[in-house]
Amino acid sequence: MGNLRGKLLPPALAIVFSMLLCGVALVISGANPLSAFGAMMSQVGKGTTLVDIINSTGIYYIAALAVAIGFQMNLFNIGVEGQYRVAAVIAAVVGGSIVLPPGIHTLVIIIVAALAGAAWAAIPAILKVTRGVNEVISTIMMNGLAIGLSAYLIRRDVFGELRGNNIRTAEIPESGWMPGISFGGSGTMFGFIFVAVALGIGYWIMMNRTRFGFELRASGESSTAASAGGVNAKKMVLVSMLLSGAIAGLISLPELLGRDHTFSLNFTAGIGFSGIAIALLGRNHPGGIAFGALLWAFLDKSGLALDNVGVPREIVTIMQGSIVLSVVVAYEVVRRVELAAEQRRVGRELGTVGGAA
Amino acid sequence: MSSSTSVRTDDPPAVVLTGITKRFPGVVANSDVHLTVRRGEVHALCGENGAGKSTLMKILYGMQSPDEGTIEVNGEQVRFRTPSDAIKAGIGMVHQHFMLADNLTVQENVVLGAEALHGIGQKARRRIIELSGKTGLNVDPGVLVEQLGVADRQRVEILKVLYRGAKVIILDEPTAVLVPQEVNELFDTVRGMQEQGYTFLFISHKLDEVRAIADSVTVIRRGTTVGSADPKTVSSRQLAEMMVGSELPSPETRESTVTDKVVLDVKGLRLMTPDGSRPILDDVDLVVRSGEVVGVAGVEGNGQTELVETIMGMRKAGGGTITLLNKDLTKLGTLARREAGIGYIPEDRHRHGLLLTQPLWYNRILGYQTRRPTAKGVWLDTDGAKKDTERIVADFDVRTPGIDVPAAALSGGNQQKLVVGRELSGNPVLLIASHPTRGVDVGAQALIWDEIKRARAAGLAVLLISADLDELIGLSDTIKVMLRGRLVADADPNTVTPEDLGSAMTGAGSTSSSVQETGAAHETAVVEEGEN
Incomplete structure (x- = not known):
């Protein structure tokens, strides 16, 4: 019971706190916070917003899972951003240049994307294991390289083609698409959302029921205890980084397979960074991450309504930022309080049971 | 004894704690504690781990405030909100774990946080040199702390509290990190300072030491003072039984269960420092048989930790072989070694x-x-x-x-x-136990000893590392002494005394005239193994 409270209380506190903070910011800037929040809530029912939120949730969810795998063993994979960009362009190029039966074609694209993401993550992983290079530094640099590489790959003299004002890769034939669920005027839900759900379940099983998950969590909790327990630290760094990169490679697939069918200049960037925030918010727990991704998607999509009531949309960014900051603080505070309470509880129960030294 | 003459009984006592009670939610850490420390005495506070010594000292040092009770210093009632209040009242504390910055000099460490007293320049330096004499510290204040040994570091800690004007000095388990010879030096220092009017509160559960140094003893058990004793008349056993409230366990093993079946065979094991400049383990040969406990004695930092971690595969050996029941482990990882039948009680749980x-x-x-x-x-x-x-x-x-x-x-x-x-x-075949009872209460200690003895009787081979020489002598069938990465001597646990072992551990055996025959035997062993 206390355990559940410890898990739910910090994010709830953080959200309330950041809403208050944003409310204050709105009042200072001369707007009415209540009408702003009201506009955001009512936006959910309008047009395609609800389906957009669900689609966006799925994408964020995959990104946060990728980050969370690294977090589980104290690896800070900031490179998710670059990994999914590289994976997207390579998957789009491969998908657009091969012809395969439906289903298999899609599957091949998915596998290519995962491999490409893993390969991009392999570079910092190998650097860390062999040379001790900090993954934060190397993945940030890999992000910069990823932008350059993707821009190069869609040049017209490489794999790109000019369509209107946009440069893009060859379109993936229909056999490589993944159909979605259409809600008519309310939009179409990506089929890849189901893959995201499956990834979440797989992630939970891996973390809680497999030897690999145990070794990952043990390494994250105490690398020294893990190594005394026979966990090979270098292997864990390599494998978890590759896994993180592979999942990162899937981030762009909902859009690529379900809507865009090509990698173009309109590519949605920045999801990898949101994934970091969401993984923090969800404490690397598959359920918590789902909630965090939903909250993020809601703020993103319903924030569009703020322009209508004369409030700058950027207030949403403030809110996202303050949620992350305050949730980190709140988790730490609650963790300490809970640990002290647990120690007192054990002390009390033993004081009444035995007591003899 | 000169120490008793310096205790002044006519003055108000240096410290009086009356009816101190401290509750944490659900736990009473101290209840109705009474403690009187006369000026100029060495007052020992004995108690098991968890008996409430630390809480009491934190209260006296201003780190926690009591729920009930009063503190008097020199006859005046005081109320400490922070340690700096306690320091102002002349109370200083030397913590068990040194709080020194290795990369700063002695002077910088001492002055750090007390810059207002004598500045940070020549004046401070003069004051430090003046005070170092009292602590027996014979190093220049400009020396880096990382170059000092454990005993000197402790002196720097004492110097720190003196510099801040302490008259009453709390020593929290000061001997835990010292070998017997260094303990004697510390006691000389304490006696010398006592004659100059300093008062000591000596926290320990090593009763022989308490009896050697203290003028009076207060025993604390389960949060409350259960009595005081005269260290000159009370025996260690009586004191211990006051502490525990019952009979004491003993590490002694009865009959030998050693077989000739070799379980662990280490040959020529080498390990270099990460920069490759000097060896941490230098050609170590070690055999542990089924039913045998092999104890390794040594001052901390002479390679015992590294020996264990290399056998466990947590460090990569630079040479040599490790064999477990005829299975070559040398190239295997930690997990495979565990699977081969090694149990591992690490020194830092x-x-x-x-x-x-x-x-x-x-x-x-x-x-x-x-x-x-x-x-x-x-x-x-x-x-x-x-x-x-x-x-x-x-x-x-x-x-x-x-x-x-x-x-x-x-x-x-x-x-x-x-x-x-x-x-x-x-069902491990080999147990590697590093300080298996460090920092545990007497009850747990007895149980752990019993379990190790039982497993040994069932044929388990045990490699035991311990800084508790009584434990080492009591449990082991064979004792090896480790010095600077080498196993330099063997000792027979049936005859060796902790003092002999202490000499061999510091490598000072040959210069000590009180080394007994077993000690002399070590020395020949040193020479022989040195020649190999």
């Missing part, structure tokens, strides 16, 4: 033994993630782990409300019992 925020049953899996009953193939068997944790909790008397509490919530002794229980499960 928090760093190497436990996942502190995880529940007990989850900790049961650590090191056994590939074996039944905690795993089946790539899958964890959480039910099996929980069931087996229940068994350990019952068999090893781990005091816990359940197996779902995080390991951090248990006391040190119960954590250690859990680790010992885990490492003895799965």
Whole structure:
């Protein structure tokens, strides 16, 4: 019971706190916070917003899972951003240049994307294991390289083609698409959302029921205890980084397979960074991450309504930022309080049971 | 004894604690504690781990405030809100774990935080030199602390509190880190300072030392003072029984169970420092047989930790072979070595033994993630782990409300019992026990000794590393002395005394005239092994 409270209380506190903070910011800037929040809530029912939120949730969810795998063993994979960009362009190029039966074609694209993401993550992983290079530094640099590489790959003299004002890769034939669920005027839900759900379940099983998950969590909790327990630290760094990169490679697939069918200049960037925030918010727990991704998607999509009531949309960014900051603080505070309470509880129960030294 | 003459009884006592009670939610750490420390005496405070000594000292040092009771210093009632209040009243504390910055000089360490007293320049330096004489510290204040040995570091700690004007000095387990010879030097320093009017509160559970240094003793048990004793008349055993409230355990093993079946065979083991400049382990040969406990004695930092971690595969050996029951382990990783039948009680259970925020049953899996009953193939068997944790909790008397509490919530002794229980499960052939009873209460200590003895009788080979020389002598069938990465001497636990071992550990055996025959035997062993 206390355990559940410890898990739910910090994010709830953080959200309330950041809403208050944003409310204050709105009042200072001369707007009415209540009408702003009201506009955001009512936006959910309008047009395609609800389906957009669900689609966006799925994408964020995959990104946060990728980050969370690294977090589980104290690896800070900031490179998710670059990994999914590289994976997207390579998957789009491969998908657009091969012809395969439906289903298999899609599957091949998915596998290519995962491999490409893993390969991009392999570079910092190998650097860390062999040379001790900090993954934060190397993945940030890999992000910069990823932008350059993707821009190069869609040049017209490489794999790109000019369509209107946009440069893009060859379109993936229909056999490589993944159909979605259409809600008519309310939009179409990506089929890849189901893959995201499956990834979440797989992630939970891996973390809680497999030897690999145990070794990952043990390494994250105490690398020294893990190594005394026979966990090979270098292997864990390599494998978890590759896994993180592979999942990162899937981030762009909902859009690529379900809507865009090509990698173009309109590519949605920045999801990898949101994934970091969401993984923090969800404490690397598959359920918590789902909630965090939903909250993020809601703020993103319903924030569009703020322009209508004369409030700058950027207030949403403030809110996202303050949620992350305050949730980190709140988790730490609650963790300490809970640990002290647990120690007192054990002390009390033993004081009444035995007591003899 | 000169010390007793310097105790002045006519003055008001240096410190009087009256009716001190400190409650933490659900726990009474101190209840109605009374303590009177006369000026100029060495007053020992004895008690088991967890008896409430630390809380009491934190109250006296202003780190915590009491719920009830009063503190008087020199006859005046005081109220400390922070340690700086206590320091102003002339009370200083030397912590068990040194709080020194290695990369600063002695002077910088002493002055740090007390810059207002004598500045940071020549004046401070003169004052430090003046005070160092009192502590027996014979180094220039400009020397870096990292170049000092353990005993000198302790003197720097004492110097720090003197510099801040302390007259009453709390020494928290000061001998825990020292070898017998250094303990004697410390006691000389304490006696010298006592004659100059300093008062000491000496916290310890090493009773021989208490009897050697203290003018009076107060015993604390389960949060309350249970009595005081005259150290000149009371025996260590009587004191200990006051502390525990019952009879004492003994590490003595009765009859030898040593067989000729070699379990662990280490040959020519080498390990270099990371920069390759000097060896940490230098050509170590070691054999442990079935039913045998081989103890390794040595001053901390002479390679014992590295020896254990190299045998466990946590460090990569630079040369030599490690064989377990004719199976070559040299090239295997830690997990494979554990699977081959090594149980490992690490010296630091928090760093190497436990996942502190995880529940007990989850900790049961650590090191056994590939074996039944905690795993089946790539899958964890959480039910099996929980069931087996229940068994350990019952068999090893781990005091816990359940197996779902995080390991951090248990006391040190119960954590250690859990680790010992885990490492003895799965029928190991070799147990490597590093300081298996360090920082645990007497009850847990007795249980751990019993379990090691029982496993030894059943044919387990044990490699024991311990800084507790009584434990080492009591449990071991063979004792090896380690000095600067080499096994330099053998000792017979039936005849050797802690003092002999202490000499051999510091390499000072030949210069000491009081070395007995066993000690002389060590010296020949040193020479012989040195020539090889």
